[in-house]
Amino acid sequence: MDAVTSAPARIILICSGKGGVGKTTLTANLGIALARLGERTVVLDADFGLRNLDLLLGLENRIVYTAQEVLAETCRLEQALVKHKQEPNLALLPAGNPRMLEWLTPEDMQRIVAMVAERADYVLIDCPAGIEDGFKNAAAAAREAIVITTPEVSAVRDADRVIGLLNTRGVAPVQLVLNRVRPRMMASQEMLGVDDVTDILALPLVGLVVEDEQVIVSTNRGEPLTLNGNGSPAAKAYQNIARRLRGEDIPLEDPSKARKGLRARLMNKIRKTTGLF
Amino acid sequence: MTLFDFIQRLLGRQKPSGTMAKERLQLVLAHDRSDLNPELLEQMRREILEVVQRYVEIDIEEGDVSLETEDRVTALVANLPIKRARPLPALVAAAAAVGMAQAPDPEAPQELAVPLAGEPTEDPSPTAADPD
Numbered sequence: 419m420d421a422v423t424s425a426p427a428r429i430i431l432i433c434s435g436k437g438g439v440g441k442t443t444l445t446a447n448l449g450i451a452l453a454r455l456g457e458r459t460v461v462l463d464a465d466f467g468l469r470n471l472d473l474l475l476g477l478e479n480r481i482v483y484t485a486q487e488v489l490a491e492t493c494r495l496e497q498a499l500v501k502h503k504q505e506p507n508l509a510l511l512p513a514g515n516p517r518m519l520e521w522l523t524p525e526d527m528q529r530i531v532a533m534v535a536e537r538a539d540y541v542l543i544d545c546p547a548g549i550e551d552g553f554k555n556a557a558a559a560a561r562e563a564i565v566i567t568t569p570e571v572s573a574v575r576d577a578d579r580v581i582g583l584l585n586t587r588g589v590a591p592v593q594l595v596l597n598r599v600r601p602r603m604m605a606s607q608e609m610l611g612v613d614d615v616t617d618i619l620a621l622p623l624v625g626l627v628v629e630d631e632q633v634i635v636s637t638n639r640g641e642p643l644t645l646n647g648n649g650s651p652a653a654k655a656y657q658n659i660a661r662r663l664r665g666e667d668i669p670l671e672d673p674s675k676a677r678k679g680l681r682a683r684l685m686n687k688i689r690k691t692t693g694l695f
Numbered sequence: 696m697t698l699f700d701f702i703q704r705l706l707g708r709q710k711p712s713g714t715m716a717k718e719r720l721q722l723v724l725a726h727d728r729s730d731l732n733p734e735l736l737e738q739m740r741r742e743i744l745e746v747v748q749r750y751v752e753i754d755i756e757e758g759d760v761s762l763e764t765e766d767r768v769t770a771l772v773a774n775l776p777i778k779r780a781r782p783l784p785a786l787v788a789a790a791a792a793v794g795m796a797q798a799p800d801p802e803a804p805q806e807l808a809v810p811l812a813g814e815p816t817e818d819p820s821p822t823a824a825d826p827d
């Protein structure tokens with residue numbers, strides 16, 4: 419990474435309210451996807467109590483310093499940034515470690531993000547679950563946000579709460595990623611539909627990720643799906659989110675309606691009216 | 696889906712669970728966003744009906760006061776079928792009771808939609824006080 423920056427960095431908070439809906443997976447995959455598109459990208463793990471971004475990126479053994487040491491000036495920023503071996507445009511910065519005695523403040527987060535933003539095109543902040551101090555710290559440093567949710571009542575309710583808090587903090591734009599979509603269940607109306615969720619939350623959709631077992635496999639390996647050009651549906655979805663963020667116009671297809679061919683459409687119709695299969 | 700569920704749905708006795716999820720969410724979010732719990736809403740409903748009843752005879756059974764939400768805007772929607780207006784002397788008495796000089800127009804609107812002001816999530820000012 420060089421120090422010369424033409425445009426100001428995009429500083430994007432990735433948050434959900436509820437835990438376990440796919441924030442960290444999205445941050446890791448989006449980070450790799452943006453880096454592969456030539457963007458200098460830094461992913462910041464704002465959850466220092468329960469940090470996991472290092473694990474998903476396969477960088478867990480390479481962390482020496484954190485933002486805490488940079489702020490205390492016991493190391494330089496370059497030393498704390500962990501560069502990804504296969505994708506040198508991507509670097510990870512953990513906010514702190516679980517043994518840390520002092521918690522970061524919103525001002526600390528703003529300072530460290532401003533430092534990182536000087537040498538990046540994209541800064542992705544992986545927000546902790548919840549709406550307490552961890553969220554407030556992370557949100558204080560962000561300009562825009564992606565709210566990720568799943569088509570489940572609890573996740574959508576929590577997302578709604580977070581969207582309200584982002585609005586009062588002036589974070590904008592806020593866009594939505596709908597994760598773990600099951601097209602068949604949606605087609606038979608046994609799951610909240612894509613339109614249902616976007617109607618309720620009133621946010622523009624920037625990505626739809628279908629439920630995909632490959633996500634678990636990639637997590638086990640510490641290699642995000644977007645790293646090796648894996649053609650799995652989720653990998654494609656993450657790549658498309660990265661391209662939409664950069665302003666490319668890539669249409670979103672509702673997977674529960676996108677079954678092509680007469681036979682498939684007929685089956686879809688039958689499934690919808692009867693709820694069978 | 697079990698066979699039982701399927702038959703229930705064919706007979707139109709059961710909604711698909713996705714539809715139920717949406718309806719339940721809309722209701723709970725209307726409450727979350729307005730910070731009104733069901734108890735307070737019920738109290739407000741009773742008081743609104745009381746006031747309206749002073750002016751017009753309404754069908755209590757059919758009356759409905761609820762929170763509805765669309766595009767992140769929550770509205771208090773009252774749907775009160777009016778049987779007939781109260782006779783004029785009663786109206787004057789009612790107006791006097793609430794400190795008004797004149798009797799109001801007896802042809803009151805049947806449906807009132809009042810957007811709830813001061814909802815914290817809609818505040819555009821970043822310097823606004825923290826709602827927590």
